[in-house]
Amino acid sequence: MYPNLTPTLLALLGAAFAAAAFIAIRKPFLRRLALRQVSRRRTEAMLVVGGSVLGSAVIAAGLIVGDTLNYSVGQNAYQHLGPVDEIVDSSTLAAGAHAADLLAPLKHDPRVDGLMTVHMEQTAVASGISRAVPRAYTIEADFTQAAAFGAAGGPSGLSGTTPVPGQTVVNSDLATALHLKTGDPVTLYVFGQPVVEKVARIVPTRGLAGLGESNSDGTAFVAPGTFAAAAQAVPGAQPRTLTLVSNAGGVTSGDKLTASVTAEIRNLLGSSTGTQAAVQTPKHDVLKAARDAGNGMGSLFLFIGSFCIIVGVVLLMNIFVMLAEERKPEMGMLRAIGLKRSRLVRSFLIEGSVYALAASVLGVLLGIGVGRLAVVVAARIFRNGAGGGNSNSLSLVFHFTATSLVNALAMGFLIAFLTALVMSVRISRFNIIAAIRDLPAPGIAAMRTRTVVLCLAGSLLAAALSVPAVVGGRSVALYIWPTVAIMLAIPVLTRFAPPRAVYTATSFAVLAWTSLANTVRPHVFDTNSTATYIIMGCILIIASVILVSQNQETLLRPFRRGIERPTAGGLTARLAVTYPLARRFRTGALLMMYSLIVFTLVLLSVLNSMIQGTVSQGVSFATGGYALRLDYNPATPPDVVSSLGTSPFAGRVAAVAPLTVAPAKVQDLGPHGLGPANVTVVGLPGAVTRGDGFALMNHMAALGPDDRSAWRAVASDPRYVILDQYVAVQPGPAQTLYTSGDHVTLVDQATGRTEVKTIAGVMKTSAAFLGIGGRVAYPILMSDTAAKSEFGAQAVSSAALVTPAAGVSETSLAAELQGHYLTGGMVVTPIAQQVRQNYNATLGFFQLMQGFLILGLLIAVAGLGVVMVRAVRERRRTIGVLRALGYQARWIRGAFLGESALIATEGIVLGTTLSVFVSYLLFRNNAAFSGYEVGFSVPWIATFVITGIAFLASMAATYLPARKAAQTLPAVALRIVD
Template identity: 50%
Template sequence: MYPNLTLPLIALAALALGLTLAAAVRRPYLRRLALRQVARRPAEALTIVAACVLGTALIVASLSVGDTLNSSVRQVAYQVLGPIDETATSTSTSQGAQAAARLAPLRADPNVDGLLTVTGLQSAVTAGSGRAETVQPRGLVWEADFPSAARFGGTGGGSGLSGATPGPGRAVVNDLLASSLHVRAGDPVDVYLYHQPRRFVVERVVPAQGLAGMGLGDARNYDLFVAPGTLGSAYRAAAGSATGIGAAAALAAPVTQTLVSNRGGVEGGNVLSDRVAAEMSTLLGPLNAHGTAVAQPKKDVLDSASRAGDQLGALFLFIGSFAIIAGALLLVNVFVMLGEERKSQLGMARAVGMKRSHLVGGFVIEGCCYSLAAGLIGTPLGIGVGRIIEFAAQRIFAGWNSSMTLHFSVSSVSLVNGFCAGLLIALATVAATSIRISRFNIIAAIRDLPADGARRSRRRTLLLSGAACAVLTAAAVPAVVGSTGPNTYLLPSLAVLCAVPLAARLAPRNWVYSGAALLILAWGLTANLLRPRIFDNPTTTTYIILGTLLAFAAVVLVVENQEFVLKPLTRLVGGPTDNGLATRLAIAYPIGRKFRTGATLVMYCLVVLTLVLMTELSAMVGMTVDHAVSQASAGYTIRADVNPATPIAQPQTALRSGDLAGEVAHVTPVSSAPAKASDPGTSSPATTVVARVYGVSRELSARDFPLSSRLASLGPDDRSVWRAVESDPRYVVLESSFAVSGGPPGSRFSPGAPLTVTDPQTGRTEHKIVAGLLSDPLMFYGANTGTYAHPVLMSQRAAAAQFGPDLRPTVLLVQAAPGVSAQTLAADLQRRFFTSGLVATQVEQLVRDNFSASQSFFQLMNGFLALGLVVGIAGLGVMMTRAVRERRRTIGVLRALGIQARTIRRSFLMESTFVALEGILLGAALGLLTTYLLYTKSSAFNGINLGFPIAWGEILTLVGITFAASLLTTVLPARRAAGIRPAVAVRVAD
């Protein structure tokens, strides 16, 4: 993933390593000091490496998830397309022949290594009889010359077809159709060509690869190849027997396609696709405007794969970013502790002439050793985590898209990017922390005295902070006015932070820090109340910034006011008992070491906040399933997709007669046509979207499918919008996620936006206005065959005028009679109308399956994010381990004064309890509050008035497991502290 970032990341990593290596070579004593520290404390070295490892592993795992989806979608290029790069599709046999003749000069083009004309028709295929009969309603019957197909794509081109062309009454089937019908070579199958059965004997079964897996846009095709002329004779017979001129004209002729293979392999020829497609359009001439369309399916598939992989990888990178931040904070905490431990040594080094920059260099060299080791370990670990995610995701995808099979893959680009990014994050963290560590008073450091926290800011610092505050404030105003997601949160918060040094000259630091934290926290929680459209921008950066700001601000506010927070413990602390003494010892260290405590709290708070937020979102999704069924269905029970080549005559009567009498209450036929549309969320006319136009009849508009937003000038309610769409050809209705295939929820455009709709067969273009946005567009997505086209709903008359004969009755919206099961009705419809290729989808079941898949995906992301809790828990364990070492003399003195070992042990356990509970409860409270504000104010939850759900069971389980794991990490340090011998501790030297 992200090959465009590879060179910059390599350059930055090489620069950082080069500077570190130069410092190590130029000043050998820094190298010796750094390596000595690494060898001296192997346990600490392992802790630091572990902190760095997780960041690298999460980055590599996220990128591998993107690579996996990218590779999985690209499999379509091999299975469905093979050597096919471009197609010229004609909807009549005669025009298809003309197109093939006009494209014949391409055979001499050096960029083209194959040209093949095929004819296809969608038909139902059956095998067996009686109860043993099996049906495939969406079979594809093709005519192709096999010797020509074998040469298609050049020698060894892997076309997927070879051998002799099947003769009359014989057929070659691909393994998908053979598996669906449970047939093999020698078995008979019945193909329903224009409702009339024709029997063929299976000659052989071929793998569904390349031409043997090709289709008309689906990702999974059930292909059957017959003798040339079979489809033409069936069409002429059907047209001759049709009653009336209108009935004959309504028949869809077999589709004729001229397939073009570019020079190069399956993916290599894609670079020539634009050039060859332009040449094809030139050769076709007037046919472009009369029903012959040039398409670049290979380019579309590969581009779609790249987008899908980038979006899913970015999603997991977004989720993992909180754990990566927690890992960076653990690294900061460890190095701050190391600096405190070596304070006397560092003070003496500065006293004998070592510069501050040399101290920083020594820490960076040491950190570089840890970072390199972590990268070498984290990269393969990330591959393992990615493999686990792929295994879990496969089960989720299988629940709602049977045509999607994940193939685990990780590219060398992703490995390099992950390694370099993890290395740079670790080195940057170490460098920034080292600069902070190097700023100390030399005399105080030699004497091991506490640092002076009241040091006044320099004049230069005040001037720079004042200027930065002014600039950021000026930049924040347009960002807030324009509701720019990331900047709306970030710029005002940075302006407040830059004002802190100035305010600290006028008021006590505690007041200033608390006030700044309170302002940032309040802005993070209420910005979306003042700017409701802040989440309309679908970017993950907004959520990362928001979560980080909330966690840091809340922790600073709590840490700076621990005395107020601990007031409930006053009575326990003041008691002259062992518990009172243990409690006083337990809270003294967190209060006295604010930075370390704060860093540990942020690790807990940030991850728990995000986990609770996602748990609540999952609960809200589950709560609204019944509401979603009502929104999506508008009262309909079944969506029935039919083969446009074999439509059902008079469907309102046919579906309510015979054995279906009494089962169907209402039927609404809907006509549709494939289309291309502009992206209303961008001003670029070059951006096109695969769409499908649906004609809105008066009957359909009367159903009043709920709208999430509408054009105010059309009327006060949804019904007025649907009336306008049905009667006025200027208006269309879209979904809010039109032209969006991933990312956080949010609409990129509003009603009133312009839209351009194009007929791909004729090139005819119409300009429309978006009248409204569907609350749930599920009813206007086709049968689950792998196609993905955004619905565009317009007037039936306008659609017929633009798309002409390509607008065909393809959908029947069916409302079951009272008391009739949707499952029973779906089975009866498919049994009776299988010759029309009818596929019945139960709307309620589809909605519930989608909701179930969404919740499973939430659980998967929660599991990925839970790795961040490991960081927080490890951070607490590190802090307590370091506390034992730092306080061993103090513990020795306390033991010498008569304090019992169990009191020391209890104080350490209470200290970890205090820190862990504070971080967990703070994160949980912020997660609930943030989710509540989103629920009540975000447009994503408009129309949902079911009450705010709190997933008490999941949240309490999360809190309990985290708290128990935190206590377990403290048991060993507490036992070590209790086991310290007073006589040894008071004399030991570090």
């Protein structure tokens, strides 16, 4: 993923390596000093590396998931298209022959290495008595031409002898679906007429051998003349004629010529084929969809994983601070004998570079395993979301590229390297005398004037940027810039007030602004993007952590009586709270780690619960009063209105609405000019548009007071359309990019003619129409009259909506309809079942994201354990003195466990409270929940399970260090020098 970032990342990586190597080569003393610390303190080295390994693993896993989706979606280009780059699809034999003649000059075009014509039709296929598939494709093709088609790009996927009458060649998909073997008889229902063939051979589904729609059940190749013979019994029936064009180059490299070759095809065709031939670029569309899907899902994983990365960075910062605390006497002596502060920084930088390199390499290796696990779970979700192995399901193939691994390695190293650099600068500032004597710092030193001036300038700049952000109501900027302005003002304010008062006041200011900004700018949440809520939550957490860490004494005041009791429990409690109060940075860092992960886990849990609460209403919105959708072969469409009123369905069907379907493209959608993108135009009869219709998110107020007015406008005026909220929207966090009243340009794929439409309304969900016509594209709804008028022969009757009569089972009616109309290639889709499967897939992805965040929780728990391990080493002399004075071992153990319990509890409470608050704002303001009659609720059981696991894991991680501290022998602890 992100090959465009690779040069930049490699340049930064090279610069970082070069800087560290230059210092190490030019300054042997600093190199020896740094490497001595690494080799002498192997336990600390392992802890530092472990602090950033998981962060690198999260980055690698996110990129690998994107690679897998990109590759899996792109497999359609190999399996179903191979060398085919453009297709000219003609609905009649005459138009197809004429188009083939017009395109003959392409044979001599250097940009084209293949041109051939085939006849294709959708058919049902049966094998034996009990096995049949409703949606396969039957093709007449010359295998000799096919073998030479696109020769420059490699094998076409179809070769050998052309089938003779009575024989068929089937691809592996169809053979698997029907359990076929060579020599088996098979019945093809061509134009509804049974044609019995014998399987001559089975070929792999690849290239031309997979030609057909990606959601079909497979493809069969028959002898020339098969369609003509079957059409004799069906007057007017004709197969589709496809003129296939292969661009010069391989399967993917040929895609670069798509734009120029398509322009030449349109130029050669001119307008002579009328509306009976459509120019399609299926491979370009598939590869673009692969890139979009991979980048969108990979970005989502990285976005969620960024919390784990932040936690890893905070842990790394904490570890460096603890290392500095332990090495204070040593660093003080070095500074006392003349080592400059800049050289001390460089020594730490060399040491940090070693840690960063080891962590990034190990993180990438671990990320491959994490990515593999995520892909396995995602594949299961895709299968369940598509009906458990339905032909529409996406089969994920684990795959990763060297580019992604390099990017992950570079990002992981640079994050750890920059963290080491920043912390090296921070920890190099200390009082030399206090460091040599291992005494606490003499107080908070005032920041230098230069630092204060820079912070003041940054604060003023952020304040200036806040003005347009607030005026314009831009969601993310509205929260970020005022927060930055307040935080950068802290060094300035500490010149005039006590630091604690300044930190408290600024934290309250940030909390107040972030919580109440939506009252100042009520439309801040109109983007419908969850990123806004995540950013807002992070800012709330940062401010809350600063507030809590600076006011621990106040928070602990209600427990003062118990802490100050002159008992063993009181002594243990006092010891437990002493270090969190004395080490505020360390405590704040741990609180940040816990709060971020718990916040996100609880937020996802609440969202999961709210979505589950909308399932029943979502089904109602999606069905629009219809229970089933019928998709059938447009070449021989049944008269569903009349035939469903006769035996055996008389009295079992309450309503039927035949639909007109046409392929199209959209461009210039909404104010952002979205597109171009493939869509399916669905023409609705008056029976649908005159009723309550399908639920809308919004409609044009000028058309009337309710949704019905929008449907009536669509029925009576061809200028209006209704569409889904995600048409032409890139995968990723949901966001509203267009609304009712905006415009969209519809493009006829046959003629290139464009029509500007006005959006009368935006649907809550278009699940009833997804996959209609066998095309994976979002629908655009208009009247059937308008669809036939604008798309001509491309608009065909190939689907219908059905409402069962009262008391009739949807499931049984669906099975009977599909069996009765099997020869017509009918596929029956229970709409409610499909909607529930989509909901299950969505909920499954939330659970996958929660599982991904478990890595962050592991980092937080490991961080607490690391801090406790370091604390035992750091406090060994203190422990020895306490034990020598009579402290019992169990009191020491209890103090360490109490310290962890305090930090974990505060972090969990902060994360949970802020998560519930942000979830409530999301529920109240996010358009995705508008119109649903559900109340806000928190899944307390799931929340308690999440927080309980986090707490118990923290105690488990602390137990061994606490036990080790309790076993410390006073004489040994007091005599240890290193």
